[in-house]
Amino acid sequence: MIRIIKINKRELTIKKSYGEPNFNGQSILASNPWEYVELWLKRNNKDNEALFYWQQAKQFYEATESLPLTAAPLTAYYCFLNATKALLSVRNISFNKYHGVSGYRKPGDYHLENEIIKVKEEGIFPELCKYFGDLDTPKKEFTLKDLLRNLVYIHRAYCLTYTSETNKEIFIPINRIYFVQEKDSNVAWCCIEIDEKYTGADTERMLKNDFERDPNFDENFVVRSNSSFEWDGNKTMEDEKFITYHKEIRKNLQYIAGTSSRWYIKRNDIDESICLNSLSITFAAMHRLSELSRYNPLVLREHLDSEQNWLLSEFINSAPYQFIHEIASEITGEEFLVPRRGL
Numbered sequence: 001m002i003r004i005i006k007i008n009k010r011e012l013t014i015k016k017s018y019g020e021p022n023f024n025g026q027s028i029l030a031s032n033p034w035e036y037v038e039l040w041l042k043r044n045n046k047d048n049e050a051l052f053y054w055q056q057a058k059q060f061y062e063a064t065e066s067l068p069l070t071a072a073p074l075t076a077y078y079c080f081l082n083a084t085k086a087l088l089s090v091r092n093i094s095f096n097k098y099h100g101v102s103g104y105r106k107p108g109d110y111h112l113e114n115e116i117i118k119v120k121e122e123g124i125f126p127e128l129c130k131y132f133g134d135l136d137t138p139k140k141e142f143t144l145k146d147l148l149r150n151l152v153y154i155h156r157a158y159c160l161t162y163t164s165e166t167n168k169e170i171f172i173p174i175n176r177i178y179f180v181q182e183k184d185s186n187v188a189w190c191c192i193e194i195d196e197k198y199t200g201a202d203t204e205r206m207l208k209n210d211f212e213r214d215p216n217f218d219e220n221f222v223v224r225s226n227s228s229f230e231w232d233g234n235k236t237m238e239d240e241k242f243i244t245y246h247k248e249i250r251k252n253l254q255y256i257a258g259t260s261s262r263w264y265i266k267r268n269d270i271d272e273s274i275c276l277n278s279l280s281i282t283f284a285a286m287h288r289l290s291e292l293s294r295y296n297p298l299v300l301r302e303h304l305d306s307e308q309n310w311l312l313s314e315f316i317n318s319a320p321y322q323f324i325h326e327i328a329s330e331i332t333g334e335e336f337l338v339p340r341r342g343l
Helices: 034-044 049-064 072-090 124-131 144-149 152-161 201-207 234-238 240-250 278-295 297-304 309-332
Strands: 002-004 101-105 115-119 141-143 171-182 187-194 211-213 222-225 253-256 262-266
Touching: 034 049, 034 309, 049 072, 049 309, 072 124, 072 278, 072 309, 101 278, 115 124, 115 144, 115 278, 124 278, 141 144, 144 152, 144 278, 152 253, 152 309, 171 201, 171 253, 201 211, 201 222, 234 240, 278 297, 278 309, 297 309
Parallel strands: none
Antiparallel strands: 002 171, 101 115, 115 141, 171 187, 171 262, 187 222, 211 222, 253 262
8 A cells, every 4th residue: 555745735746956956845936937036046145156147147038039040049048058157156066168068060961960069078068967967978979950859848849840750759748746655664656647648558668767557556557666765754855865866757857837837758768868957958959059040140041941940940939938947946946837827
């Protein structure tokens, strides 16, 4: 027998923040996170460097909203760069002035697989990846096409752009995430209820590296993590072992920001799945587009005039909103939701 773990009558669940999540906090309802994070930084951060970087990120964000697609990647990237500096400053992670990522174009047609992103040894991008425990793989180069494929908020656009591509689905939608505990012991684990459209043996096969079917649930399709932790009351949430366990589960998940966050499990059983956090992937992809916008705008225009136009447009338009909501949660540890507006 098992029981669902609850804190103050609310189910304990996965948090958006990877580094320092506030498990006791309530969702922050805000049309955008700019003002709340600024207030949080003034209250919680003695060094005003992070506040300066955050304010500058906002200025670049606002500039991006008024620019055409051929110019928007440049200011969007500098928005991401400064927001990342704010995060690293808050976490007291030292970084040098270099971006830590570069790009080049392979000879050939104007295809996204010919746009290459190269990770360097030092700089802001490697520090961001280290923060999320990424870059354990020796792979240091990625195509722009593969990076975009690994972002859930534009994944539908990717699939509809590359209709003939097989095995292109990387994300599995989730209905519910919670933690359970055996009634007669302290053993606990994470359970994830899969969307009914994705239930079955194929999903079990896709997730077998990290999850397995939980036999405690009959009515719904629920998978459980292959690892467990010890639950010993509310103070467990402050325990380093539980925080590490939360990070392990969080690595496999992405969400789409909005009025209600929609969560997805990311497959890692295929080569096309990139083991980087969504913030790192978005940062690197926008950096390459910003290089094109600045140094080769005619090449960027060719990409925007190609069959990948919709995918690129969706990324350039959606990435700033998604990135800022994600990094706001990372800086503060809080959950951000956009309030619903009446008709």
